[in-house]
Amino acid sequence: MNLSSHLQELRKKHQDLSIEVETAQRSPSFDDLAITALKKQKLKIKEEIERLSHQT
Numbered sequence: 001m002n003l004s005s006h007l008q009e010l011r012k013k014h015q016d017l018s019i020e021v022e023t024a025q026r027s028p029s030f031d032d033l034a035i036t037a038l039k040k041q042k043l044k045i046k047e048e049i050e051r052l053s054h055q056t
Contacts (some may be wrong), residue, residue, distance in 0.1 A: 017042040
């Protein structure tokens with residue numbers, strides 16, 4: 001997998017997590033710890049995207 005396709009895959013995962021976080025925040029049955037875990041995952045992916053983007 002080249003860098004470009006890896007970045008594209010990371011961006012897709014980031015977008016999917018954004019949707020999942022938004023959905024979870026609207027659902028009263030979702031607990032805050034689960035939402036926080038999703039947000040941490042999303043942040044790690046964002047940081048990885050930024051790190052890899054600066055390498056090119």
